[in-house]
Amino acid sequence: MTEPTHFTISELAKEFEVTSRTIRFYEEKGLLSPTRNGQHRIYDKADRVRLELILRGKRAGLSLDESREIIDMYAPGSSNERQYRFLLDKVNNKQAQLERQIEDIQQLIVGLEEVRDRCETALKSNKGSSEKYPMPLAYRRIQH
Amino acid sequence: MTEPTHFTISELAKEFEVTSRTIRFYEEKGLLSPTRNGQHRIYDKADRVRLELILRGKRAGLSLDESREIIDMYAPGSSNERQYRFLLDKVNNKQAQLERQIEDIQQLIVGLEEVRDRCETALKSNKGSSEKYPMPLAYRRIQH
DNA sequence: GTTAACGTTGACGTTAACGTAAACTATAGC
DNA sequence: GCTATAGTTTACGTTAACGTCAACGTTAAC
Numbered sequence: 005m006t007e008p009t010h011f012t013i014s015e016l017a018k019e020f021e022v023t024s025r026t027i028r029f030y031e032e033k034g035l036l037s038p039t040r041n042g043q044h045r046i047y048d049k050a051d052r053v054r055l056e057l058i059l060r061g062k063r064a065g066l067s068l069d070e071s072r073e074i075i076d077m078y079a080p081g082s083s084n085e086r087q088y089r090f091l092l093d094k095v096n097n098k099q100a101q102l103e104r105q106i107e108d109i110q111q112l113i114v115g116l117e118e119v120r121d122r123c124e125t126a127l128k129s130n131k132g133s134s135e136k137y138p139m140p141l142a143y144r145r146i147q148h
Numbered sequence: 149m150t151e152p153t154h155f156t157i158s159e160l161a162k163e164f165e166v167t168s169r170t171i172r173f174y175e176e177k178g179l180l181s182p183t184r185n186g187q188h189r190i191y192d193k194a195d196r197v198r199l200e201l202i203l204r205g206k207r208a209g210l211s212l213d214e215s216r217e218i219i220d221m222y223a224p225g226s227s228n229e230r231q232y233r234f235l236l237d238k239v240n241n242k243q244a245q246l247e248r249q250i251e252d253i254q255q256l257i258v259g260l261e262e263v264r265d266r267c268e269t270a271l272k273s274n275k276g277s278s279e280k281y282p283m284p285l286a287y288r289r290i291q292h
Numbered sequence: 293g294t295t296a297a298c299g300t301t302g303a304c305g306t307t308a309a310c311g312t313a314a315a316c317t318a319t320a321g322c
Numbered sequence: 323g324c325t326a327t328a329g330t331t332t333a334c335g336t337t338a339a340c341g342t343c344a345a346c347g348t349t350a351a352c
Contacts, residue, residue: 012328012329013329023311025310025311028330028331029309029310033308033309042318043317043318043329043330044318044328044329044330045329057259060252060256061252061256063248063249063252064252064256065208065209065210065249066209067308067309068308068309069308074256074259074260077260078259078263083270085271088267088270089271091267092267092268092271095260095263095267098260099257099261099264102253102257102260103257104207105209106250106253106254108205108208109208109246109253111204112204112246113243113246113247115201115218115222116218116221116242116243119221119224119239120236120239123235123236123239124236126227126232127229127232156298157298157299167341168298169342170339170340170341172300172301173340187299187300187301187348188300188348189299189300211338211339212339213338294351295350295352296350296352297349297351298347298348298349298350299346299347299348299349300347300348301344301347302343302344303343304344305340305341305342305343306339306342307338307339307340307341308337308338308339309336309337309338310336310337311334311335312333312334312335312336313332313333313334314332314333314334315330315332316329316330316332317328317329317330318328318329318330319327319328319329320327320328321324321325321326321327322323322324322325322326
């Protein structure tokens with residue numbers, strides 16, 4: 005049983021738990037461009053990878069435009085020195101932005117961990133009714 | 149010069165580089181509830197912190213509803229054991245979700261790092277025109 | 293007292309990311 | 323030949339997160 009090399013829209017839809025409409029929408033927006041068999045769409049492995057990346061970007065909280073930007077960096081076009089330098093610049097900026105995003109998420113997690121600690125100590129004291137429950141401190145050191 | 153303790157809407161707008169409309173919108177959505185001096189809004193430090201959290205959530209790629217969820221966990225309501233257990237559960241779920249989100253972002257970064265490496269070697273070979281430039285590999289190990 | 297600066301409440305407009313429904317085509321199974 | 327299944331296009335609907343007026347109220351300055 006060898007790996008499939010081409011896919012229909014509903015196969016991809018099922019695999020990635022999105023609707024066909026969604027996949028067609030991504031095509032409208034220029035994020036996918038499957039070939040056609042007559043009027044039906046046929047997706048190859050590269051298309052599948054692109055869809056995967058789009059959805060990863062979505063889970064990451066990116067807009068479709070942002071995901072497109074990144075995917076386009078993955079698949080470079082022309083290749084003279086100026087283009088490389090330009091791409092390099094975009095890559096570095098994007099990476100910096102993503103790293104800032106990670107920091108923001110980590111700060112949110114720190115806040116949640118404080119909440120959890122307080123919950124747990126409150127539960128361990130075995131009378132969760134008369135506890136002091138001050139505001140979290142996690143959001144005190146903020147700069148950005 | 150002691151730290152200010154209250155703020156007008158435009159002060160906050162300026163500090164956080166959003167419009168007053170945006171801040172009022174957050175209030176409409178129940179994310180803020182400043183007091184009033186007559187008809188004007190007055191924001192105290194707690195309000196400011198909440199705004200900060202909302203914007204951090206935004207940078208993190210969360211929707212307003214998701215940010216609200218998290219903020220509401222920070223500021224707990226009643227406190228019997230059942231409530232604590234329930235909150236604890238929500239906190240843990242949210243944390244897991246945020247950590248998955250971080251992983252997705254990190255994968256995107258890995259892809260960008262590959263691109264950058266190729267850019268840099270291409271530039272170092274000092275003739276950026278005749279290089280092979282295969283598709284990135286970063287998105288090969290994917291499970292989720 | 294009027295103009296400027298700041299704030300307020302509607303209310304309608306806009307963009308992104310799809311959902312939903314209608315009307316049609318093509319193929320496979322009976 | 324007919325129905326079921328999968329796919330297609332076209333088009334209008336929806337929700338989130340604001341933007342953009344318009345019309346109005348107040349204090350502060352001149």
